[in-house]
Amino acid sequence: MTVPSDARPRGTRLPRLARRRQLLAAAQEVFVAQGYHAAAMDEIAERAGVSKPVLYQHFPGKLELYLALLEQHSEALIAKQREALESTDDNRQRVAACFQAYFDFVAGEGEAFRLVFESDLRNVPAVREKTEHTLQQCAEFIGEVIRQDTSISDEEAHLLSIGLVGMAETSARYWLGTYETIPKEAAEELIARLAWRGISGWDLTRG
DSSP: OOOOTTOOOOOSOOOHHHHHHHHHHHHHHHHHHHOTTTOOHHHHHHHHTSOHHHHHHHOSSHHHHHHHHHHHHHHHHHHHHHHHHHTOSOHHHHHHHHHHHHHHHHHSGGGTHHHHHSOTTTTSHHHHHHHHHHHHHHHHHHHHHHHHHSSOOHHHHHHHHHHHHHHHHHHHHHHHHTTTSSOHHHHHHHHHHHHHHHHTTSOOSOO
């Protein structure tokens, strides 16, 4: 097998956590470039600069490796949403911060968003459960704020939050797909204004 020119050289023994991070970084590159089904453990090991036995010491199979990456980046997105909502008490600024969090995630290095939003494993229960949990968790954070700051019902707040999360994901991915013809900050502001014009139609107790 030909070793890719960008494969990492085999080096000294790394601590377990450092090795795990190295393997996940290599796997992300391969999964993003080729998709799950076309990716091979051989290539991931070569990309990481380790032997296959070392790779299997950390991850018993390709699915476990993929799920570990999915977990890592899903939790990162959830954390971004939580931080955005906790960054201010001003509701208009909260809306802007939430959209910025999605644009930041999509524009991040390594195209990790593809593992969360564009997985070719959606038919696998564990993957579907994790991606749906990510959507629901982000929506739950937003829905809780809507419930606190308006007089609408829990069900209505949840529906609105699902709509806002969907808008954030779709607009951020579309923006990236247009090769950023609109500057990132301008795109964030444009979509945030659209969302705010809608949600501010309800009587707000703050903001």
